Amino acid sequence: MEKPRVGLKDVARLAGVSVKTVSNVVNGYVHVTSATRSRVEAAIKELNYRPNLSARNLRQGRTGIIALAVPELDIPYFAELARLVVSAAEERGLTVLIDQTGASREREQLVAEGFRAHLIDGLIFSPLALTPEDLAARMDDTPMVLLGERVYDGPADHVVVDNVAAAKEATLHLAATGRRRIAAIGAQDDVAAETSRLRLAGYFEALAEVGLPADDRLVQHVDTYHRADGARAMARLLDCGQAPDAVFCFNDLLALGALRTLLERGHDVPGDVALAGFDDIEDGRYATPTLTTISPDKQAIARQAVDQLAARMAKGSQAEAREIRVPYELMIRESTGG
Helix, strand or coil, X not given: CCCCCCCHHHHHHHHCCCHHHHHHHHCCCCCCCHHHHHHXXXXXXXXXXXXXXXXXXXXXXXXXXXXXEECCCCCHHHHHHHHHHHHHHHCCCXXXXXXXXXXXXXXXXXXXXXXXXXXXXXXXXXXXXXXXXXXXXXXXXXXEEEECCCCCCCCCEEXXXXXXXXXXXXXXXXXXXXXXXXXXXXXXXCCCCHHHHHHHHHHHHHHHHHCCCCCHHHEEEXXXXXXXXXXXXXXXXXXXXXXXXXXXXXXXXXXXXXXHHHHHCCCCCXXXXXXXXXXXXXXXXXXXXXXXXXXXXXXXXXXXXXXXXXXXXXXXXXXCCCXXXXXEEEECCHHHCC
């Protein structure tokens, strides 16, 4: 015969506390003393209690599912971030539905306007093509947290890294190694290319700070942020007649493509050309040479996004939207002499 399911009352009886206290511990409320929490957790372990999430969500009118919408899962940064969001959501008993928008404005509008609202309780969204005006006009009231570089000034909480400061630090590091012709790969002309605009601003700020001229020939435009774009851009820089002695790439995939071209052309990295990227994807740590890069705290991004979304889902969306900045670190590796 099937064993009867262990419930909150059973845990409360064994721990010598109220059912409400057990519920508070299970739901992660902080206002429980450490001694009481320990007793409840010991009882949960002894009884092998598992919350009935389906029943709880049904009572609360929820699905227990949130969505994560990102531009491309082929880009390792977004794949790594998705894994961390799934882990943070699991800790709250939430399942994550992952959607890929392809940075298409039409697709992003569908996501923002809640074409899957009947399936989800909340949305973590990294838009590239939508403007602040697009999001301000959003009619769907599904709780939402935004990721990425674009400045939205509302209408949702926004988890972000200071891209200008990070790009400036990477460029200053290249200058500190004695380089004087520092190129940039990753500029884009699209009005929605906020990543490009902010990282280019940081690059120019660094050049100005150390007294280096801003040479338009050293700024390479790309269509996308993939390896092939970085390889082609590096080839153009080497063929321009004034080859750089350092390159700051606006993501690690561009840097890995640039590295390939440099090695194929017989250039030593970092001896002839120092190279830095952005994102700290795992591939960069195993490249030869290993890649110097800006490392956003991806775990903090994922946890802050899930925590803020859970708070919105629990309390509604009346509170004023917040911008939450997470830290980054410059990881100095072999490609700049580290």
